[in-house]
Amino acid sequence: MTRQGFAQKKTVVTPQPAPALVQLTDAALTNTIPDPVTPPLPHEENKESVWIVQRTIIPAIIRAATFFTRSFRYYINHALVLLLLLLVARGYELVYELIKHGTPDLFGKVVLMGLAKDLVFFLQIGAFFYPVFALCYLLHKKLAQIVFIVLSVMLLLIQLLLSEYFITTLVPLGADLWGYSIADIRQTVGASGGVKPAMILLLLAMLSLLSTAFIYLPQRLKLRGLPLFIFFLAFILVLTTDGSKEITKWLPGKEHSNNISLNKSQHFFQASYEHFFPQAPEEDIYSDRYSGDYAISSADAKQFGYNYVDEKNYPFLHSIDSSKDVLSPYFIPAETPPNIVILLVEGLGRAFTNKGAYLGNFTPFIDSLSQHSLYWENMLSEGGRTFAALPSVLSSMPFARNGFSELGEEMPPHLSLLNLLKHNGYKTSFYYGGDSHFDNMDIFLKKNAIDELNDEKNFPQGYTKMPAQNGFSWGYGDKELFRRFLNTQKVTGQPYFSLVLTVSTHSPFQINEQERYLARVENRMIELGMSETQKKESRRYNKQYASILYTDDAVRDFMDQYKRRPDFANTVFFITGDHRMPEIPMSTKIDRYHVPLLVYSPRLARVAKISSVSTHFDIAPSLLAWLKKSYHLQLPDTVAWMGSGLDTVRQFRNIHAYPIMQTKTDLIDFVMGDHLLNGNDLYTISSNMDLEPDGNEAKKNELRAAFNRFKEKNERFLKSRKVVPDSLLRKYLPR
Numbered sequence: 001m002t003r004q005g006f007a008q009k010k011t012v013v014t015p016q017p018a019p020a021l022v023q024l025t026d027a028a029l030t031n032t033i034p035d036p037v038t039p040p041l042p043h044e045e046n047k048e049s050v051w052i053v054q055r056t057i058i059p060a061i062i063r064a065a066t067f068f069t070r071s072f073r074y075y076i077n078h079a080l081v082l083l084l085l086l087l088v089a090r091g092y093e094l095v096y097e098l099i100k101h102g103t104p105d106l107f108g109k110v111v112l113m114g115l116a117k118d119l120v121f122f123l124q125i126g127a128f129f130y131p132v133f134a135l136c137y138l139l140h141k142k143l144a145q146i147v148f149i150v151l152s153v154m155l156l157l158i159q160l161l162l163s164e165y166f167i168t169t170l171v172p173l174g175a176d177l178w179g180y181s182i183a184d185i186r187q188t189v190g191a192s193g194g195v196k197p198a199m200i201l202l203l204l205a206m207l208s209l210l211s212t213a214f215i216y217l218p219q220r221l222k223l224r225g226l227p228l229f230i231f232f233l234a235f236i237l238v239l240t241t242d243g244s245k246e247i248t249k250w251l252p253g254k255e256h257s258n259n260i261s262l263n264k265s266q267h268f269f270q271a272s273y274e275h276f277f278p279q280a281p282e283e284d285i286y287s288d289r290y291s292g293d294y295a296i297s298s299a300d301a302k303q304f305g306y307n308y309v310d311e312k313n314y315p316f317l318h319s320i321d322s323s324k325d326v327l328s329p330y331f332i333p334a335e336t337p338p339n340i341v342i343l344l345v346e347g348l349g350r351a352f353t354n355k356g357a358y359l360g361n362f363t364p365f366i367d368s369l370s371q372h373s374l375y376w377e378n379m380l381s382e383g384g385r386t387f388a389a390l391p392s393v394l395s396s397m398p399f400a401r402n403g404f405s406e407l408g409e410e411m412p413p414h415l416s417l418l419n420l421l422k423h424n425g426y427k428t429s430f431y432y433g434g435d436s437h438f439d440n441m442d443i444f445l446k447k448n449a450i451d452e453l454n455d456e457k458n459f460p461q462g463y464t465k466m467p468a469q470n471g472f473s474w475g476y477g478d479k480e481l482f483r484r485f486l487n488t489q490k491v492t493g494q495p496y497f498s499l500v501l502t503v504s505t506h507s508p509f510q511i512n513e514q515e516r517y518l519a520r521v522e523n524r525m526i527e528l529g530m531s532e533t534q535k536k537e538s539r540r541y542n543k544q545y546a547s548i549l550y551t552d553d554a555v556r557d558f559m560d561q562y563k564r565r566p567d568f569a570n571t572v573f574f575i576t577g578d579h580r581m582p583e584i585p586m587s588t589k590i591d592r593y594h595v596p597l598l599v600y601s602p603r604l605a606r607v608a609k610i611s612s613v614s615t616h617f618d619i620a621p622s623l624l625a626w627l628k629k630s631y632h633l634q635l636p637d638t639v640a641w642m643g644s645g646l647d648t649v650r651q652f653r654n655i656h657a658y659p660i661m662q663t664k665t666d667l668i669d670f671v672m673g674d675h676l677l678n679g680n681d682l683y684t685i686s687s688n689m690d691l692e693p694d695g696n697e698a699k700k701n702e703l704r705a706a707f708n709r710f711k712e713k714n715e716r717f718l719k720s721r722k723v724v725p726d727s728l729l730r731k732y733l734p735r
Contacts, residue, residue, distance in 0.1 A: 071137040071144070075130055076231050077218040078145065082152045083122045085213065089156060090118050093163040097260060100167055101540055101585065104260055109252040113261040120247045121266040123238040125155065130235070149214040155265065156210055162264035169507070171582045172259050174271030176385075179402045179664025184438055256585035275665045309638055314722050315713040316398060316640040320621070326648045327626035330374055332605045337631040339571040340421070340497045340623070343558075344389055345551060347505040349580025350377065350594040350689070351587070352548060359584065360528045360538065362521075362548045365556040366575065370598050374608050378652065378689055379597040380590070380615040380671065381579045384662040386501075387439040389578035392616040394418055394448070394499070396641035397723070398714050402664040405440040407721075411447050414723040415639060415732060417497060417620050418448035423732050424633045427451050427496040431485050433459075433466075433476035433503045441501075449734045452488075459484060466503075467510040477512050478504040478554035486558070491567045504551050507583055509543040517546035524549065541584045548581075572601040574619065588691040589669070589678045593660055610647070611687070613654035613671075617643030636732060640723045652687040659710050670707040677703040 094111065097104065104110055129151060137144035165173045177185075251258040306318040352359040354367040354377070361367055382392035383403070391397040391404035395416035400407050418428045429452035436442040436455040445453055456465075456475035463484060466477045476484070485500055504511050511517065521542045525535045538545060555575070562568050577595035586592055597614070622645040628635045647655055657672035670677040674685045675694065682700040683691035694700075717723070 067138070068134075071134050072130070072232065074137065074141070074144070074218075075133050075148070078133075078148050078152075078214065079122075079126050079129070079231075081214055081217045082126070082155075083119075084217075085152075085156055085210065086118050086122055086159065087115070089159045089163065090114055092160070093167070093264075094260075096163070096167050101170075101256075102537060104257045104585075105254045106252040106257050110257050110261050113250045113252055114263070116247050116250065117261060117263045117266065120238065121263040123234050124266070127235045127239050145214075145218075149211060152214060153207060153210045157206065158268075159263075159265045160206070162268055166259065166264055169583060170256065170259070170585055172262055172264055172267050174268060174663065175275035175665035176663030177268075178272065178275055179387075179406065255588050255591065271666070306644070310725075311713075313720065314640065314724065315716045315720075316642065317638060317724060318640070319638050320625075320641070324645060325622075325625040325629040326646055327374075327599075327622055328630050330599075330604060330606055330608065330648075331601070331626070331630070332603050333630065334570070334603060336570060337424070337426075337495045337627060337633065338601070338603060339495055339567055340417075340426075340574070341571055342393065342499045342574040343555065343576075344393065344499060344501045345505065345555075345575065345577050346386070346502045347579065347581030347583075348548075348551075348577025348595055349591070350379075350577075350596050351580060351584070351591060352545070353577075353596050356688075358587065360525070360530065360534075362524060362545050363552040364524075365552045365559075366596070366598070369555075369559070369575070369600055370596070370609075372604075372607055373598040373600040374604070374610065374648075375599075376597040376610045376612075376614055376646070378611055378613045379576060379595050380593045380613065380658075380660065381577065381595050382593075382616045382658070382660055384579050384582070384592045384660075384666075385664070386578045387664055388661055389501075389616065390441055390444055390499075392642075393576075393619050396617045396620045396643045398642055398710075398717055399659070399661045399667060400714070400718055403439070403661065405444045406664060408440050408443055410721065411444065412721045412723050413447070413729050413733065415636065415728065416448045417623065418445070418450055419733050420624065420635055421495075421497045421627075421633075422449055422451070422734050424627075424635075425495065427492075427494050429489070429496065429498045430454065431481060431498065431500045432456075433478065433481040434474050454484065454488065464512060466512060467514070469508055469510055473510070474503050474506055476503075478502045478551050479512070479557065482554055482558040482561075486561055486565075491565060501578070502551060502554070504554070505544075505547045505581060509547040509583075511547050511550045513550065514543075514546060517550045518542055520549045521545045544581060544584055569602050572599065572603065574599055574623075576616070576619075588689075589683065590671075590676055590685065590689060590691055592662065593669075594689050608648070608650060610650055611652040612647040612649040613652075613656065613685075614646045615643065615656065615658055615660070615671075617641070617658055618646045618656070619643070622646040634732075636728055638724070638728065654685070657706055659707060667711070670703055670710070672703050672706055675699060675703055677707060 094114070129148065132151070133144050133148050136147045162173055250261070252261055308318045310317055348363075348366075351357055352362045354361055354363060354370050354375075356377070382388045387403040387405060388399070395404075395414055395418075397404040397414060397416075404411070422428050428448075428450050430436070430441075430445050430450055432441070432455045434456055436445070436453060436457075442453060442455070459476055459480075463476055463480045465473045465475060465480075467473065481500065481502060485498070489496070489498060521538070524545070525538055530538065559573075562571070575596075575598040580586065580592050580594055582592060593615075597619075621639075621641045621643050624633070624635055625645060627633045642658065644656065647653070654671065654673055658670070659667060660669040660671060661667050662669060668679045671685075676683045676685055676691060677700065680700075682694045682696065682703065684694045685691060
């Protein structure tokens with residue numbers, strides 16, 4: 001293009017003289033006149049792209065593929081040893097189970113499902129281990145081997161320890177480990193026998209054996225070709241499909257058999273992950289249909305609903321009907337308020353208590369007492385361990401994160417049987433043969449202004465502790481505990497409220513007079529007319545049954561001595577279990593919570609056997625409603641009870657909707673009407689408290705929505721730490 005082409009266009013062009021010629025240097029020419037750019041030909045671009053692919057990308061892919069093939073082949077040779085040893089660990093667990101507890105129900109299904117779950121766990125952990133292994137292999141082949149051996153040996157030792165825990169306790173260890181303090185764990189381990197020198201030697205031998213296996217066995221395994229590809233495909237499938245999740249849910253049927261089939265490591269790791277990384281509650285698709293507490297219909301609202309006062313600031317605060325008193329029709333009217341004594345018996349489950357117990361009635365005295373009592377045969381505890389007992393029975397409080405008492409010193413002020421009765425002139429006391437700091441019981445009691453706290457730390461001389469195991473004892477047995485109570489609970493004109501928590505029926509079941517009660521077990525089995533097969537099965541748990549018979553005798557002696565006291569005629573006794581003893585195999589999910597409740601008193605006008613379902617949440621509301629109506633105690637009409645009160649209908653039914661906390665970290669159970677939601681599984685509750693799987697998705701969604709509503713309220717309580725307004729606290733809490 002000419003220079004004229006860049007000039008401004010004019011109508012008339014005036015001729016200009018030719019400019020003088022200027023000599024330009026080569027550099028000037030280079031800077032002022034750009035070289036023409038010749039576009040590359042298409043075939044030249046293709047040549048360059050092909051060159052990049054051939055010289056860079058393809059070699060990189062080949063190197064990566066070669067590295068993957070070599071590292072994966074080397075990895076699989078080691079991983080197969082891990083699989084083999086996991087199967088050996090399963091064999092050890094099954095043999096140990098057969099020796100300790102006999103052949104479980106549906107043994108064939110237990111073995112097959114257990115092996116399937118072990119294979120799934122191996123694939124899951126194998127897919128997780130490989131990236132770590134490959135990174136180490138990239139640095140050095142020997143480093144990869146060492147890291148894999150260390151991880152695998154640790155995993156196998158964890159697997160064996162979890163199997164040992166399960167066979168001892170009959171409960172697979174989950175995230176509940178993280179719910180206990182170091183002191184609580186040390187106390188529990190010590191009471192169970194502690195760490196013995198033989199165990200340390202065995203552990204060292206296992207370390208040596210496992211390390212040797214990982215060093216020498218992979219050299220004999222040369223997996224190639226199709227088998228190698230099959231393992232690779234299996235790892236991919238376990239990461240990308242839900243098939244493995246479905247396999248881990250396979251259950252043979254009976255509760256104990258279901259627990260045996262679990263891979264204990266997979267169960268522990270999964271529960272721990274869900275504990276540290278919890279999922280938010282699912283969106284409540286029924287929220288616009290709620291007309292009460294856990295109700296999703298107007299009919300349910302009448303049954304399960306509460307009239308909340310200020311749900312935003314106090315999630316559980318609601319008004320109560322002060323006329324809703326179900327106990328006074330059963331009592332002879334009197335002018336003076338009664339003394340209240342609650343016997344909270346460690347591990348007292350309905351499975352072996354009273355007539356109709358499916359394991360046999362090993363509590364002959366408590367059974368005879370039930371015939372002169374108000375007897376709830378289908379009572380439920382609110383926890384699978386003792387941590388839930390005091391807050392549920394005494395104050396009907398929600399669970400918070402790991403149980404209400406685990407809030408410790410941050411426990412908010414609240415109303416309870418202890419402080420409300422103290423406000424009305426009662427003297428309050430607590431008796432326990434062990435250390436009350438366990439589960440923060442002492443903190444809970446002091447927060448409720450207890451007058452007397454008696455535990456093993458202040459037992460005087462003259463009392464005998466339970467036999468020690470490796471230098472550790474849970475404390476004083478039940479006979480000594482009741483003797484301590486009777487020696488210190490003096491008769492005065494002041495009404496009193498006392499709670500006695502027993503301990504003799506706690507693992508490891510070391511009791512005084514052990515040989516005598518082991519012989520009593522044999523006699524009791526004859527009295528019950530057990531077959532030889534039933535006797536053989538029961539003898540596997542003779543220490544457990546011996547402790548139960550011991551505690552039953554302790555209660556008998558306690559009541560016999562109480563009858564000689566002048567205050568016996570004006571005393572009401574509540575007897576229940578804190579939960580069902582788990583060290584005897586359980587039949588269903590709800591079996592762990594199924595306990596009896598007896599209300600016994602000389603002041604009873606009539607007795608009754610009640611088959612309707614209630615829980616520990618219902619004790620405090622009903623007891624206070626009776627005392628308020630019959631003795632005009634000053635009690636609030638606005639409370640934060642979880643429970644609505646005991647149901648006294650004699651036929652089987654459930655008018656309640658409550659969560660139940662299995663361990664300090666497992667809030668997965670919800671009972672509503674005649675259904676139990678356990679995790680994602682729905683069951684129908686029969687009249688004998690058995691469970692049948694229920695595939696009704698609509699009903700499952702109803703319970704899930706109600707359960708989520710509780711969880712949401714519980715979370716709001718955790719954030720605010722408010723239970724009742726300050727005005728109620730100022731009015732009713734002792735100053």
